[in-house]
Amino acid sequence: MDSIENKPRSKRKLALLLLATTLLLVAAKIFNAQAALKDALDWIRSLGTEGILAFILIYIAACVLFLPGSVLTLGAGAIFGVVKGSLIVSIASTLGATCAFLIGRYLARKGVESKISSNLKFKAVDDAVAKEGWKIVGLTRLSPIFPFNLLNYAYGVTKVSLRDYVLASWMGMMPGTVMFVYIGSLAGEVARGAAGPAQWALRIVGFMATVAVTLYITRIAKRALAQKVTP
Numbered sequence: 001m002d003s004i005e006n007k008p009r010s011k012r013k014l015a016l017l018l019l020a021t022t023l024l025l026v027a028a029k030i031f032n033a034q035a036a037l038k039d040a041l042d043w044i045r046s047l048g049t050e051g052i053l054a055f056i057l058i059y060i061a062a063c064v065l066f067l068p069g070s071v072l073t074l075g076a077g078a079i080f081g082v083v084k085g086s087l088i089v090s091i092a093s094t095l096g097a098t099c100a101f102l103i104g105r106y107l108a109r110k111g112v113e114s115k116i117s118s119n120l121k122f123k124a125v126d127d128a129v130a131k132e133g134w135k136i137v138g139l140t141r142l143s144p145i146f147p148f149n150l151l152n153y154a155y156g157v158t159k160v161s162l163r164d165y166v167l168a169s170w171m172g173m174m175p176g177t178v179m180f181v182y183i184g185s186l187a188g189e190v191a192r193g194a195a196g197p198a199q200w201a202l203r204i205v206g207f208m209a210t211v212a213v214t215l216y217i218t219r220i221a222k223r224a225l226a227q228k229v230t231p
Contacts (some may be wrong), residue, residue, distance in 0.1 A: 041075035043177050053080070056092040063096025064103065066149045070180060077184025085181040086174075093177065094170045097152045101165055104156025112153045129155070134164035141172025142218055146215040 002067045040058055044051040059072050073093075076085035104112045137160055140146045155165055 012217035033091050038071065038075070041072070041079065044075075045079050052088055053089060056095065059089070059092035060099055062098040063093070063100050063149060063152060069093065069096070069148065073177060073180040074184035074187065077186070078188030082178070082182050082185045085185065086178045088175060089177050089181055090170065093173055094166060097148075097169050097173075098162075098166055100107075100149065100152030101156045101162070104153035106156075107158055108153070129158045129160050133160055134168040136160075137165055137168035138172040141169055142175065175218070179211055179214045 040054075044055050044058070047054055055072070055076065059069060060068075062069050062072060073089050076089045079085065080088055137155065140151060160168075
């Protein structure tokens with residue numbers, strides 16, 4: 001009987017979670033996006049374990065609605081820590097990018113095509129994707145010169161397969177994800193005053209190493225992309 005009674009409660013909880021998430025995102029779109037997302041992070045922190053699901057749903061919707069995911073990525077570091085936060089953001093950002101890709105390919109194809117048709121940079125990417133596929137997707141994810149949210153939709157009108165897009169996006173976004181989550185985790189530690197001098201020394205060294213690796217990978221990606229994509 002308990003399990004039967006718990007099912008309606010779980011459904012109600014999920015429905016309320018979805019409703020609250022939708023309201024937060026509508027508020028973010030209408031009013032101040034960054035302020036609303038920061039409020040959403042405070043709300044997520046108060047949810048405990050269920051906050052993970054709320055975070056993923058908000059991140060997916062942020063990708064679709066062109067809201068700044070960097071605020072959420074930093075917040076994940078402060079709330080969940082480096083390892084857990086990186087994993088959660090990796091899942092959320094990949095799902096969000098995939099949703100936007102599918103919308104661009106099947107629901108809003110004409111609108112996306114008209115938006116990027118005059119952009120020589122995206123035209124060059126489209127031509128390169130036709131030849132190189134997932135490699136170009138991965139390189140553009142590593143390079144900061146392409147806007148993340150618009151790129152999600154733009155890839156929907158290219159010839160890249162869904163499987164190649166998902167795998168290349170996931171791998172390409174990982175270095176930047178870890179770096180921003182790390183920054184967020186350090187900011188969270190500062191706010192809480194939880195770490196001692198030795199711990200801070202280790203974390204700062206770890207952060208510097210993460211930034212160095214990310215910048216190095218980004219530089220390699222930009223060079224490789226410059227050779228393959230000529231506007």
